[in-house]
Amino acid sequence: MNELSFRGKDRYRLSSLHFGGVGLLLVVEGVFAFIRLGPVGFCCLLGGTAALVGLGIFLSRRSWTTVGAAGVTISWGVGRGRTYSWQEIRWVDVRETKTQYGTSRSARITLANGRRRSLPALQHSTQYPDPDFDVDFRQVVDWWKSNTDPDARFEPPKRWWNRLTPQAFGFILGLLITIVVIVVVGIAMG
Numbered sequence: 089m090n091e092l093s094f095r096g097k098d099r100y101r102l103s104s105l106h107f108g109g110v111g112l113l114l115v116v117e118g119v120f121a122f123i124r125l126g127p128v129g130f131c132c133l134l135g136g137t138a139a140l141v142g143l144g145i146f147l148s149r150r151s152w153t154t155v156g157a158a159g160v161t162i163s164w165g166v167g168r169g170r171t172y173s174w175q176e177i178r179w180v181d182v183r184e185t186k187t188q189y190g191t192s193r194s195a196r197i198t199l200a201n202g203r204r205r206s207l208p209a210l211q212h213s214t215q216y217p218d219p220d221f222d223v224d225f226r227q228v229v230d231w232w233k234s235n236t237d238p239d240a241r242f243e244p245p246k247r248w249w250n251r252l253t254p255q256a257f258g259f260i261l262g263l264l265i266t267i268v269v270i271v272v273v274g275i276a277m278g
Contacts, residue, residue, distance in 0.1 A: 091154060091155065091156035091157070092153075092154065092155040092156070092224070092227055092228065092231070093152065093153070093154050093155075094152060094153045094154075094207070094208070094209035094210045094224065095151075095152045095209055096148050096149050096150060096151035096152060096165070096208060096209045097149045097150070098209070099209045099211070099216055099218065100148050100149055100209075100216060113137075114134065114137060114138070117133065117134070117137060118130060118133075118134055121133040121134065124273065125273075146165065147164060147165030147166065148165065149165070150163070150165035150166075151163060151164050151165045151208035151209055152169070152208060152209055153207040153208050153209055153210050154169075155227070155228050155231050156231075157235070158171055158173065159171050159172050159173040159174045159176070159177065159235075160172050160177065160197055160207065160228075162205055162207060162208060163208065164208060165208075172197065172199060172205070174232065174235035174236050175200075175236070175240070176199050176200050177197050177198070177199060177200075177232060177236065178198050178199065178200055178240065178241060178242055178244065179197070179198040179241065179242065179243050179244055180195070180196075180197050180198075180228060180229050180232045181195075181196060181198070181243075182194065182195055182196070182225060183196055183206070187255055189214055189215070190213065190214030190215075191213070191214070192211065192212070192213035192214075193211065193212045193213070193221065194206050194207070194210070194211045194212075195207045195210040195211070195221075195224075195225050195228060198244045202244060204244075207228070210224060210225065210228070
C-alpha cells in the first residue's frame, strides 16, 4: 500500500466569511476595550487577539497526518510530529459531532494506554467538506488492519469526557475566560 498523507494546507482554506467574522469580532472587542481600558489597553487587547487568531490559522494550516508502514504520524503544526507505531494503536474510529451548523466528523486513533488522538486534516464538516473522507478513512483502517494482530484490536469503553461535545467545552471555556476577565478588570479598577 502507498503511504497516505493528509495536510492542513490542502484542507483548510480561508474565505472572506472568516475574515469578515474575525473583523467584526475585533471591531466589537475594540470598542469595548477602548471604552473600558483606554488606548493602551485597547492596543494590548487588539494585538493579543490578532496574535492568537494568526497563531491558530498558522498552526491549523501546518497540521498534517501521515499513515505508513511505521504507523501514524501526527503533527499539530509544530515540529516533526509524533509517530504512533501500529503496535500502540488499538482502535481506529470516527468521532461524529452534531451541532446547530451541521455534522462534523473526525478520524481518530485510540492508543494502548486508552488515550485518543484526532488525526489532523482527516476531517469532514459543513465548513470544510471533504468528499473523500470516507474513502480516506477506509484506507487508514485498511493500513491498521494489515499491520496489527486481530487480538490486539479492541474498542475502548466510553468515558464521560469522551461524550463532552466541543460546543459544551467551548461554553465552559468561554465562561471561565469571562469570569477571569471580570475579576482582572474588577481588581484593576478597584
